[in-house]
Amino acid sequence: MAEGSVPQISRNEILRPTAEMIASYANSPESKRRQTEFLRAKEERRVLLIDTCSDARTARILAGFDMAFVSSIAGAIRPEYYRFAYGHPGFPNIIVATHTNGVLAEGASLKDLEGCGGLEAFQLFKMNGNVDPADPLEKYAVNEVKDGNPILQAYRKAYDVADIAPDKTVFMGVINHLTGKLDIFGVMKNESGRIGTVSAFLHGLTEEALRENKDIPLLTPDMLQNQGMINELMRINEKNAAARTKLVEQVGNLAHHNEIQDPPFIYIASYVHPITSSFAEMFDDPNIAFRVRVPKQKEGKTVVTVDTEIALAQASYAMGKNVRQDGPFDHTQNILIYMDNVDFGDYMAEQVKNLKDFPKWREMGGQVFVVDRGNVNNIKVTNHE
Numbered sequence: 252m253a254e255g256s257v258p259q260i261s262r263n264e265i266l267r268p269t270a271e272m273i274a275s276y277a278n279s280p281e282s283k284r285r286q287t288e289f290l291r292a293k294e295e296r297r298v299l300l301i302d303t304c305s306d307a308r309t310a311r312i313l314a315g316f317d318m319a320f321v322s323s324i325a326g327a328i329r330p331e332y333y334r335f336a337y338g339h340p341g342f343p344n345i346i347v348a349t350h351t352n353g354v355l356a357e358g359a360s361l362k363d364l365e366g367c368g369g370l371e372a373f374q375l376f377k378m379n380g381n382v383d384p385a386d387p388l389e390k391y392a393v394n395e396v397k398d399g400n401p402i403l404q405a406y407r408k409a410y411d412v413a414d415i416a417p418d419k420t421v422f423m424g425v426i427n428h429l430t431g432k433l434d435i436f437g438v439m440k441n442e443s444g445r446i447g448t449v450s451a452f453l454h455g456l457t458e459e460a461l462r463e464n465k466d467i468p469l470l471t472p473d474m475l476q477n478q479g480m481i482n483e484l485m486r487i488n489e490k491n492a493a494a495r496t497k498l499v500e501q502v503g504n505l506a507h508h509n510e511i512q513d514p515p516f517i518y519i520a521s522y523v524h525p526i527t528s529s530f531a532e533m534f535d536d537p538n539i540a541f542r543v544r545v546p547k548q549k550e551g552k553t554v555v556t557v558d559t560e561i562a563l564a565q566a567s568y569a570m571g572k573n574v575r576q577d578g579p580f581d582h583t584q585n586i587l588i589y590m591d592n593v594d595f596g597d598y599m600a601e602q603v604k605n606l607k608d609f610p611k612w613r614e615m616g617g618q619v620f621v622v623d624r625g626n627v628n629n630i631k632v633t634n635h636e
Contacts, residue, residue: 265515265539266582270630273587273620276533277627285316285528292317293341299487300342300523302326302333302412304367305565307514307538308428309350310526314493319523322542324388324565325349325369325404327395330412332546332558336523337416344483345421346435347409349401353427364401366428368512368568368579374399388568391561401425402436402461409439410449417444420480422487425467429506431495431537434467435487438480452480501536509538512579516540517569517586519562519599521547529589541569541583545590545599557595559602567606574608574615584612586619593623600633 276282292298302321303309309322319342321333326349330337337345352366365371372392377399383389397407402425409423424435441449452475461468472481495505502508518526518540526534526542534540543565546558572580586603590596600621603609609617618634 274628276530282531285531288316289528296341298342300345302347304350305542307541308509311537312433313490316528330415348424348426349405350426350428351401370399391564413439413441413449417441428509431498433491435470436468514539514541518542520589521545521591570612571608574611584617588621596621
């Protein structure tokens with residue numbers, strides 16, 4: 252623990268947080284230190300932008316605070332929603348990663364990997380051919396997911412990201428949320444700047460081979476000729492190894508800790524800074540926050556469009572699971588809204604109250620915190636009390 256930081260929060264405390272508790276973590280010297288580290292990395296153009304699933308078990312895959320996150324269910328949100336982040340000069344390298352539980356039956360191929368609810372919803376749609384209009388996850392999965400196979404989903408999303416982010420290096424991989432291991436299997440780059448001219452470095456693998464493979468085909472530095480890509484791949488692997496070591500120190504049996512997604516928080520934010528620097532040590536353990544980013548488009552520093560509906564659909568999924576109490580999200584009774592300005596935060600809170608499961612969720616003990624990014628001591632609370 253850093254000098255001057257607040258004590259590490261316990262699981263019992265975080266299940267029923269208070270506004271004062273949240274403010275204390277946001278104001279801690281460790282939060283300030285981590286935010287400074289992030290801003291310095293952005294200025295030095297070495298922040299890794301990680302595009303992955305909102306799943307609470309994928310939050311701590313790399314060590315350090317020189318990372319930014321685009322998070323959505325199955326990591327499937329269309330790249331145009333985050334064109335500004337993908338194109339930001341401070342984020343030269345991007346990782347697109349799906350996640351699974353890493354469990355394969357004997358003789359199975361990677362298409363049988365499970366563990367991501369969004370990918371599984373898409374697979375059910377492909378089998379059944381219809382969508383339940385009342386199920387926000389099904390609707391989202393059909394509209395956003397490209398493939399139920401975690402390898403192919405990462406591959407296709409990475410291509411789309413590289414296509415709209417010229418000169419960015421886009422690595423693609425799969426996270427095993429039971430071990431914390433990130434396996435990088437390829438890298439893409441649009442070096443010409445023209446749409447549809449992405450170069451893929453997949454060490455000879457075809458798309459069909461990726462679908463039928465029985466092992467994740469790791470990309471290793473000796474397979475690359477570009478020194479910048481080699482250096483970044485080595486950095487990613489080192490940061491992932493350090494993160495896995497730290498996670499085991501923090502929670503012990505990571506596979507047991509992450510067996511079921513059951514975070515105390517739904518975190519709704521409008522920007523890509525890491526939650527672990529905004530609220531240092533409060534969200535350091537995995538499986539603490541299901542992270543939803545509100546898609547927005549920017550021109551310079553001006554926000555021109557915001558899509559709240561797609562963010563609310565994802566929050567609704569987690570809230571509905573809590574109301575049904577069927578395993579995942581059984582303890583998800585807190586929503587933390589952290590927006591660019593307090594008016595936008597208030598607006599999002601009102602939209603959350605309109606979700607169909609909100610009355611029951613609030614009756615069961617659900618509470619909503621709206622934190623003013625400009626003044627983290629200004630926290631509004633909505634609860635049943």
